Amino acid sequence: MSSYLSRFIGADRLPRNLPAFDIDVYFRLPADTIQAIRDRFHADRLPGVENRMVAMAAQIVFLRTTGRALDNAPLLPPALLRALGAALQVQPPSIASLRSIYKRRETASEHQRWARRHLGIADVSKDMLAQLSSVLSTHAGDVASIDELVTAGAHWLYDQKVLIPADRALRDLARDAFAGIERAAVRTITTVIPADQRQACRKALFATRGDAGMTVLEWLKTPPRRHSPSTLNETLAKIDFLKTLHVHEWDLLAIPLARQRAYAQAIAGRPPSESRRRKDNTQLLEVICFLRMTLLDLTDSALFQTGRRIGDFSRQASGKTQSRQAQRSGDYRAGLASIKDLVSDATRTPEQRLAAITEVLDALGDLSPNSHAAVVREALSDDPVRVHSLLSAVSNLEFRGRPNDRSLNHLQQLRQWGAAGVNAIPADQKMAVSKVWDPLVNASDRRRAFRALEACTALELRKGLRRGSIWIDHSLTFREREQMLIPRDQWEREKSQYLSALSLPADPDAYVNPILKLVEAGLAAVVEAKNDGAVSIDAQGMLRLPAMDPLPDEVEPQRLRDLMYRQIGSVQFPDLILDIDALVNFSEVLLGRRAVDEHELVAVYAALFAHGTEIDAKSVAAMIPQLNPGHVAGAMRALESPGRLQRANRQVVEFQRQHAIAALWGTGSLGSSDMMSIDASRNLWNARVDPRRRTYAVGVYTHLLDHHGIVYNQPVVLNERQAGPAIEGVVQHNATNEGTRLQRLAVDTHGYTYPGMTFAKLLGFDLCPRLKNLAERKLFLPRRMDTPEGLERVVIRDVSLKAIRTGWDEMMRVAASILSGRVSATVMLQRLGSAADDDPVRRAAEQLGRLLRTAYLCDYFSNPAFRREIHTVLNRGESVHQLQRTVYTGKIAPERGRRRDELVAISGAHTLLTNVVVAWNTHRMQAVVDRWRKAGQTVEDTWLARMGPAHSSHINFRGLFRFGIDRYREMLIQARSTSRRSA
Template structure:
């Protein structure tokens, strides 16, 4: 059940402001319902129909005095073929209480619902305790309980009973978490840690240790690296690295830690002893894990920065060498053609210019970079010093660990240069010349650089790991355990629709490759394609589609009728129709001020404004209220549920189906300007400004279905596959993505294979011709007219040898043990030597060949990919109009905060798209009613990303009263009415 369908679960009365979409999705009768009601009650069918549709939507019986909305009455009367009624309540429909009781009993039986027994309530409590691994608030838990009851065909009891069960489940789970803390952490050690973090921090900065630990990293420099190392050292001195509280669950640990972060230390100090111990232990553990990740991220940035400086030196060296070569050439030419010099003197002069024992300057660019890194001993030493405080683990005999140990041995001896006779075999061969060279100081620098780069690569590729880390844990911890995989292999592979025998799967892939090659061959014969001089397939440019001028005129006319509107009115209107604020709060807002503060928090997170700026735009709202709402929005799951509600509302309009059925999408990154004081900000190569990336997934119906912050200038394939897989796991089979269009940065061969095995196709619009080469297995033959094509061979052996482990990886994704993003980030180029990487990379090359054959031969397929990516770009234009400034230096440093910025930005984008869609539908329906329908082909070329008529800035006046019934808690509405 989607978040949009859950809006009415648990209510006891019809909302007043229902739409046709609400009725069609939540308050509808099936054909069997109509037949059963008409056969049973004939002319008294309206009452049972009202009871049935409300029961199915809410899970509760309808209150007797509640009025039935006219839109529901109109629909039910039309379905039952009876005279339409303008107004009705249960009192007017049932004069006799006995008749109402009898009808309610029949409706319960027909709907398949029953009152929950004590056994059912016990099962509910157990289910809620399992759900508590991902949610922690009482409001979230109550909603989950109501949905669980309805999905299990149980009547939802009174609110008091539900709250009692959720309270018991929450208390029981908290008690278990407290027991884990007291069992896994020695009591004296925990008390010492709690006492220490409340102590004053020495130095001129002042404050408590707890406040110091809550500070996020600043710029990605050596200072931030040193501070992260100091915090890790401090936490390890408290023994936090030995605290194994993983039984609490990663999400709950983060949630308890977030509570400490958002609360002043003085308030945390007043908590009950057990609660304080639980929250602080989770905070300290989460802080250690997070700063460990930050340390290696910043250290990696420093290594990459030095490599970049070395590459710049390569360019300058080559430029200098070219100048010297030109000057030397001029001298040689003048000497050779000199008439006043004998031949013997010319030879002697040339020998002086080119001595026999002169050193060779034929170093490659990589060698020049390594030579530069060897000279950066101080900077590389600072990185390694930060790494030294971390217990990095790996397999026995790992070269990176051997280098680290050798370097520690040298440093413990107090040597400032590498001793003669050092065993260089533990390092890569490319470093041997420097390590064995005569300059022993530079040799020590070479060992430092080799060690730092090996550790960085090992952690990125998963061959090395750290116990106290979120991202760099042992790769085995992400996957199904070996014994469980051996036991359930066939069952899991069968559930995924794959083959345990890779040869059978490759047989299918071979057939697809052969079919694709034949299609390309026919396109070559027809003259649609050609093979160029470089022996690659040459594609003709796509000709622009002819669009009737009337389409543009009709679109302009529609938006002229829609007119101008202010963003706050758009937000509140869409909220009334989708109730996204309920998803954000976990309940309906209790007061108008709470609702307005929530809207202000969305603007403070999703636009360039901060809390003070938004508070100045909304009269009567305090900065503290906005700041509190912003902390609420750091729950990424809630923000995503809210965005999903808006997306479903937008997609249920008839006009949206003309843009797409939601079975295809695209994904791309948008750079958001940021301060260089954010440690995860990088320079945008296009605009030469510091920025962070927001990666958004857009359906072919224009809505944003997933968003996530990413680091700029990194491969985006992991983010692309992750978002599509997440969406498919939330959708029924007929609404899942079939394929996802991406640009060149959004794919890798491993990602293409992972996406295919997860149930959808990754379709990249490849920019480079070198990436358009076809890959074939040994023994595969090209058609005659394609024999001169430049192809590469993929070995079947790598796929066969790594197939079992690849299936284990995919099964781990399907069972939710690991996300595609976490996995693919560790299966990048740094993992190129592992069997899993080889198998998925080789399979991805074959799948890319299948895709390329379709891409070459099918122009409509190529055009559709282009259209999807263009729609994503049009959504980016809307996003930039919403967030046109830059992220302030004080924001986005913590992962939760950056995710909230991305999520709220996507939510506002979906709100505007949904409002445009709704208003466009109203205008189109009005034209059709006036006998001037707009052709569907025209509407298919109009998008809902228009924003020129929307005022995103200025004073905001949220008028809640007209929508109070849809947005506020019922008790609040009653109090307002009484007042």
């Protein structure tokens, strides 16, 4: 069941003002139930039979929707009674509770039993409670609070068709499961970490560091600042400090990573003085997990900064080289002009002219041809300080790698020479480097050769980290690839099960041969389209497509859309958020429970504004009078709990999909993904220059369904290929969505690579890129496949089927590891990027991806309807990007976005606010359409299909925010009599 359709599970009462939309979605009586109720009461001639029929229907729909018996509701919602009475064709009571309808409690109990039998719901038993306890113990490692565990238990019982018991019983089981996880974690820590190390860690973490009065805990949780050598040095200093506490030696794999991060966030989100007062075991858990997660995060940050610094060196060297080459080009032209003048100078003898020409040539220097890359390598070799300083700084990191990795060997050699004070390669030692570096590293000038070796090592270190041939054990992103994948012995044992889950054969030919037949059919279709003039090949061998004609009848949908939004009218952003929250209860997802009071609810909204817009906590507190900056900051920290924003987004999207008008926009099987950049300070360490807008920014990569809902978001680094995030979003969506799966994903040129095409297909969907560059519109075929006549200039026959067969098994292992969640597609696709050319998996994925892209492009070229569909969904993504920019109009403040968790929260909150606007517009559009049609006005579905909900001119996003909670109190705030305490 989807997250939205399950939002009433576990509820023990209904709000009095239940919306008509909820009644239609959750509490509608099916025909078989209506007939069963009529049959049940057909012989009842006693007074009040109609009331009892309505009460029976209420028992059934409440039990079916919530999984609980209708015991505690003081009053039934009048709108629900009217709807049930209309369905049963009887007169319902205007005001009713179970007590007013049932004069005898035995009758009410008998009706409840009948409802349970009708729905097939069993009473909870001791055996079922024992199973539930086991399930909760399993779930306890993945949730952040007891409230979330209670919700998980209620959902599990609902799926098992078992009556959900009272909240207290569930909460007791959840507490026991949570306590069991904590006890197991404490046992792991006391077993793995010696007592003296545990005591030293506690003492060191709360000690004061330096003269500023800052504790070590506060120092460690201070995020990296701007992109600079000093930031990298400080990050490395923190890593060195943690290693003195032996944190890198701890094996805490027995504690789930989600629990480690939850314990770490708990201590990071409160003052050190408060953490020091915690109970011994709780403090121990939080301290150890904080130190471990901090080490993992800092290591990732240090390696990312190192790679970026090396990239800076190359880019700056390239810039200097370009200016140097431009100057040398001018000198060459001036020299050639001088030589020309000397040749024609009749006043000099031939010997004098030859001597003068020789002087000019000597002044010009070496004229031998040299590539730009070679000149860049020379410039890096002439950098005596920066490369050396970087390698010296990172040399203490415990890099590991494959035995034949030359860069790791060179790094170890340089470390030994540095310890000995050597700054020149010994004359009798020849270094094994690549062919392009050999002239510089093994040159006669041994000091310059030493600097060249450092530059070579730095560049190879960056490549090694990206392709995974070099790694660090105490890292999350830069771990050894074998640690990320399914263990090899487990893969060999369970290969058939994994391949069954992927729906893939063990024989590569059984997979490739059908694709070859598709390619042959596609090529024939392209030839036919070329003969019909639908596509053409120009003189340069580039395949060209004509511009698509606009669809006819654009005037009527535009007029209808304008009229519809005038009917909807203007709205304040706080009112819009309250409207949707009352229908969706996303605040309950964000808190892990219902808000206990108005203050807590408003603080959640304020945290959404502070994360999801350019407004900071202080400004949001000024806009919401009942809050202060401390309340907002605390709520912002709570939103950083892993998964909460993502689940809230899914719930809002599921609500939007329930509307009939959304079905006219799409089915949910087609989507698009693209990156939107958010401006940031140039001092933010992970910000980069947006090439189009020429401003520093960070990227938010979003996945949009064809009915406009954003189902996945992820912060990304600008100027890097986005095939990994594109695949990861679909994998996550398909894994958590029980409805329609995404089958095709439209992306732009940056959203695909050849390995990306391959792994998308292996994971059950198609990447559909819109290629901007005509030179990329080539068709790749196997060497032995015949080229159709007329396509010779756009066909490249270089696909190696042998490479696909060689890397097939390992490629399946990688795909199964992504599908099972052991490694993200983002990390795996980075390991299989261009730096991993010699990797058999990379070669196999590259070759298969070329073949798959050819099959896709044949459809794209020959099928205009398919091409229009891809362009349409990409354009919808752009329209939603415009809405996103309206929500986030400014830039990220310099002190924001430095931590990974905070950047994820910014991305998730921004997406949630955008989805709320889309859902509200959809809901109001549906209401207007229903009202028009009920009044007899013609509204064509074809007109509605051409509209969209990404509209914002009628919404006031800024100003003084006032939340009218009273209208929605029953829907959003937990009733006092059954309020639940968060543990």
